[in-house]
Amino acid sequence: MRPVNDQILAVVYGGYSSEFEISVKSGRSVAGWLRNAGRNVYEVIISRKGWWALDPSADGQEQRWPIDRNDFSFTPEGREKITFDKVFITIHGDPGENGRLQAYFEMLGITFSGCSSLCAAIAFDKYACKSYLRDSRAHLGNDILLHRGDLYNPEEIKNRTGLPAFVKPCGGGSSFGVTKIHSLDELDAALNSAFAESDTAIVEQCLYGREIDCAVFDDEYGPHALPLIEIIPRREFFDYEAKYNGASSELCPAPLPEEDRVRIQNEAVMIYHRLGCSGLVRMDFIYGPDNKPYFLEVNPNPGMTEASLVPQMVKAAGMSMETFLTGLIDRAGEK
Structure with a gap:
């Protein structure tokens, strides 16, 4: 494999679900941060109409080149075929969060960020994920x-x-x-x-308590929890309007006593290990009045726009997104 700074990276976004537009925003943010870090990045958009590599030309006009799905490559007109060393998946929903795209890359032998196909398939399905955790010590409604x-x-x-x-x-x-x-x-x-x-x-x-989100990522020392975020929706629950149109307050780090913070982060790390996660995931909890973190769901590919929760957590941890994302993509494939 080429040296890190010479590697050709694909940031893949879009997908086949209702989350298409959100994924596009996440992917373009990630691509921008990786470029800021000096990485060689192409954006790849996946939709039901086709798969394309986006190649900005010198005059700023975006060109699209079809992806050859036989080896996940593309050939710009008049140039040699371009293949990718690693892929950063930012698709929310089908096919990039439910294991289908991960299985495709596993079959091709292409290194990608995040969970394996099996882990993603389990984690993305809310009932399957909770069933996988039922004989653990996780607290479930x-x-x-x-x-x-x-x-x-x-x-x-x-x-x-x-x-x-x-x-x-x-x-x-x-x-x-x-x-x-x-x-x-x-x-x-x-x-x-x-x-x-x-x-x-x-x-x-319906569980009652404080809505707390925790992201977990791994490095050479094992999994780590980022600072917690408390979600205070100004609607009945944390719905689409609350998430993307400002109808909520997000407190990071969450104003919790140290003992409560550690309890939730330890629960998230335990679930991360139990599911066999890798890379970055985000988990949603309700922290009940009985001081137990009740698990709601895990997001194998959490939102990555500048307004998303994970970038807020990364900032609270004292890291830049450039440093954080390059760490994730550099570690991809090591597990």
């Missing part, structure tokens, strides 16, 4: 799984989760398809919204 087309008894769901409850697509992010229901009359519409994003849905107990 009650839930029930439904497949599209399943017959279900609303009263049984209520007895399992109570009301209010959250209805979520098992595979999805950015709160697309998520509904908080207060009565069983709202269940059918909530499930329809969830099934618009995924073939499976999870109905979860």
Whole structure:
């Protein structure tokens, strides 16, 4: 493999889900930070219409060259074929967060950032992820799984989760398809919204407490938790408007006593190890009045725009995004 500063990196974004536009913003931010660090970066956009490498020309006009999916390369007109040494995946949702793209790169033998295909597939599916953690010491709320087309008894769901409850697509992010229901009359519409994003849905107990997010990454010394963020939504929950349109306050580092901070970070590191994560992930918790961090979900490819949570955590840790991201991509493939 070429020396670090000579390596050709691909930052991949886009995807096939409702999170396409958010992924584009994340990917362009990551590409910019890596270029600031002196790295040789091409942006690769994936959509249902095709895969393209974006090649800015000297006059600033962006050119698109189709990706050859046989070896994940591209050939600009009049130039030699370009292959990539490593790939930084910033797709949120299908196919870059659910293990499909990771499996493709594993088959080609191309090094990429983040979790393996198996880990990503488990982590991205909310019910599968919680099932993987049930015999660990992780604190989990009650839930029930439904497949599209399943017959279900609303009263049984209520007895399992109570009301209010959250209805979520098992595979999805950015709160697309998520509904908080207060009565069983709202269940059918909530499930329809969830099934618009995924073939499976999870109905979860509504947990009360403080919403705390923790990102974990690994280096040569093992996994480390970044400073915590407390989310204070100005809406009923941390939905799309709260996440991306300013309808929330985000406190970083979270104003927690040291003992509570350590408890949540240790829980996140335990879950990271239990799932077999690598690279960077972000986890969402509800810190209950019983001083237990209740796990909600893990994001294998968290948002990476300048306004996203992870860049705030990195800044609070005293690092630049350039240093942090180059560390992630340089370590990719070492585990």
